[in-house]
Amino acid sequence: GQSLEQPSEVTAVEGAIVQINCTYQTSGFYGLSWYQQHDGGAPTFLSYNGLDGLEETGRFSSFLSRSDSYGYLLLQELQMKDSASYFCAVRDNYGQNFVFGPGTRLSVLP
Amino acid sequence: ETGVTQSPTHLIKTRGQQVTLRCSSQSGHNTVSWYQQALGQGPQFIFQYYREEENGRGNFPPRFSGLQFPNYSSELNVNALELDDSALYLCASSLQGSYNSPLHFGNGTRLTVT
Numbered sequence: 001g002q003s004l005e006q007p008s009e010v011t012a013v014e015g016a017i018v019q020i021n022c023t024y025q026t027s028g029f030y031g032l033s034w035y036q037q038h039d040g041g042a043p044t045f046l047s048y049n050g051l052d053g054l055e056e057t058g059r060f061s062s063f064l065s066r067s068d069s070y071g072y073l074l075l076q077e078l079q080m081k082d083s084a085s086y087f088c089a090v091r092d093n094y095g096q097n098f099v100f101g102p103g104t105r106l107s108v109l110p
Numbered sequence: 111e112t113g114v115t116q117s118p119t120h121l122i123k124t125r126g127q128q129v130t131l132r133c134s135s136q137s138g139h140n141t142v143s144w145y146q147q148a149l150g151q152g153p154q155f156i157f158q159y160y161r162e163e164e165n166g167r168g169n170f171p172p173r174f175s176g177l178q179f180p181n182y183s184s185e186l187n188v189n190a191l192e193l194d195d196s197a198l199y200l201c202a203s204s205l206q207g208s209y210n211s212p213l214h215f216g217n218g219t220r221l222t223v224t
Binding site for chain 2: 004031033035041042043044045048050087089092097098099100101102103
């Protein structure tokens with residue numbers, strides 16, 4: 001079985017930096033991904049980490065430590081439009097299906 | 111590039127009824143997955159189809175079934191609907207064979223079972 005944990009809610013102000021953590025317990029591991037989902041919308045892919053270290057894509061960065069079964073998503077220069085739910089997801093050991101975390105609801109305040 | 115489209119967007123059914131949800135994959139993708147997302151939770155994997163065959167299944171009963179067609183479109187069928195089946199059903203397409211191939215989701219079908 002596999003399980004992922006992430007904080008349920010995070011609040012920050014415009015322009016700030018926020019980090020959303022994800023810990024996972026898996027029998028196998030084929031990478032950690034992050035998805036963003038606005039209310040009423042579809043999850044959209046943000047980043048992928050297959051190896052340890054930091055991946056940067058514009059204002060968003062994602063980090064992975066396989067030895068600690070831990071990763072995080074870092075959002076910089078927060079904007080109001082970043083208010084959404086963020087999900088970490090691990091690719092299942094036996095196929096291409098993903099196991100998603102419960103999600104972190106980010107609220108960006110003016 | 112055409113994205114993933116799902117139909118219908120909303121559906122209301124009665125307990126015990128059957129429902130069929132439809133999905134058109136993003137062009138160039140050969141794999142389709144279905145996820146169930148209850149309110150306030152993360153998507154839960156139902157099953158995946160590749161080359162018109164089921165290629166993995168999550169912890170869902172057999173009354174959840176699916177099809178993938180030669181054009182990579184897909185259907186999700188749910189029989190004997192239960193109240194707990196009320197959720198957002200998401201279809202996602204991807205490219206088989208690449209570990210970092212992300213899922214491309216449709217906007218989902220909101221199913222309400224009364």
